[in-house]
Amino acid sequence: MAYRLVKREGIIILEINRPAIHNAINMEVLEGFKELVHIVKNESSIKLAVITGAGDKSFCSGGDLTVLHKLKTEQESYEMLSDAATILYDVATLPIPTLALVNGTAVGGGCEIATLCDYRLVKKGAKCGFIQGQLAITSGWGGGTYLWEKGLRLDHTLQMLTESIPYASDQLLAIGWATEVFEGNKYDALETFIQKMIVPHESVLKAYKMQLIRKWQQTKLFERIIEEVRTCSVLWEQEAHHQAVDSFLSKKK
Numbered sequence: 001m002a003y004r005l006v007k008r009e010g011i012i013i014l015e016i017n018r019p020a021i022h023n024a025i026n027m028e029v030l031e032g033f034k035e036l037v038h039i040v041k042n043e044s045s046i047k048l049a050v051i052t053g054a055g056d057k058s059f060c061s062g063g064d065l066t067v068l069h070k071l072k073t074e075q076e077s078y079e080m081l082s083d084a085a086t087i088l089y090d091v092a093t094l095p096i097p098t099l100a101l102v103n104g105t106a107v108g109g110g111c112e113i114a115t116l117c118d119y120r121l122v123k124k125g126a127k128c129g130f131i132q133g134q135l136a137i138t139s140g141w142g143g144g145t146y147l148w149e150k151g152l153r154l155d156h157t158l159q160m161l162t163e164s165i166p167y168a169s170d171q172l173l174a175i176g177w178a179t180e181v182f183e184g185n186k187y188d189a190l191e192t193f194i195q196k197m198i199v200p201h202e203s204v205l206k207a208y209k210m211q212l213i214r215k216w217q218q219t220k221l222f223e224r225i226i227e228e229v230r231t232c233s234v235l236w237e238q239e240a241h242h243q244a245v246d247s248f249l250s251k252k253k
């Protein structure tokens with residue numbers, strides 16, 4: 001399976017399970033996100049949703065370029081991008097806190113997925129960044145729009161998007177993108193982090209998450225995400241993007 005879903009003691013964990021290609025996202029993984037949303041919305045006892053990656057190298061390297069490179073036109077890419085962005089919006093607006101357990105590299109759409117979560121626990125040494133610019137596109141799953149919502153200094157937000165490079169864990173903490181940086185076993189770090197949060201009744205957690213979701217509804221976050229998708233799909237069709245993807249794939253061993 002391209003993902004694993006594990007429930008334990010009020011927590012549900014989705015692990016992206018494609019470590020050979022740095023946990024790149026394909027349609028099967030997106031189905032896993034849909035299943036995560038379905039479970040949380042139907043099991044009121046779940047208090048926290050965690051996303052992580054299999055292995056110790058990567059959290060997620062974004063969209064699977066061996067699949068995505070087949071999409072050439074604005075319309076083809078818009079359909080894929082909007083489908084994924086809609087699924088990920090349902091994850092971001094789950095009625096409980098969400099946490100990215102960043103066990104390694106998170107780049108491109110992988111950095112977008114970590115950014116949409118409410119918390120980011122980042123392994124020391126992990127590198128995360130919006131590297132889409134290296135492919136001559138912008139973020140396309142909502143990640144840029146979510147980043148503007150995370151309360152970083154506006155110049156740091158624009159810098160993280162436009163530099164299109166992975167940031168080291170200490171820099172991610174310094175600019176306020178990482179909630180915490182941990183060393184050692186990721187599940188030990190998760191356990192320590194949630195000790196305090198799991199105490200309140202789930203209705204308390206849901207009430208506070210609803211305050212954020214209400215703000216996003218009132219500021220038309222989803223509409224802004226679809227504008228991001230449209231911008232990405234226009235750039236996607238450009239020759240510069242296709243050349244950048246072909247160049248990456250031609251390096252494959």
Ligand SMILES: CC[C@H](C(=O)O)C(=O)SCCNC(=O)CCNC(=O)[C@H](O)C(C)(C)COP(=O)(O)OP(=O)(O)OC[C@H]1O[C@@H](n2cnc3c(N)ncnc32)[C@H](O)[C@@H]1OP(=O)(O)O
Pocket residue numbers: 020021022024025058061062063064065066068105107108109110112131132135137138139140141249251252253
């Ligand atoms: C859908 C749109 C979305 C957005 O724009 O919002 C996106 O995410 S677009 C995709 C953006 N992601 C990338 O461009 C990341 C590409 N990958 C890398 O930069 C590197 O692989 C990295 C930094 C993750 C790891 O580098 P490292 O040198 O340690 O490993 P390799 O590059 O040799 O990778 C090993 C192996 O995995 C394959 N691989 C890695 N990432 C992807 C990917 N996203 N899609 C498909 N395949 C990927 C890589 O080709 C190598 O394959 P091999 O056959 O072993 O040569």
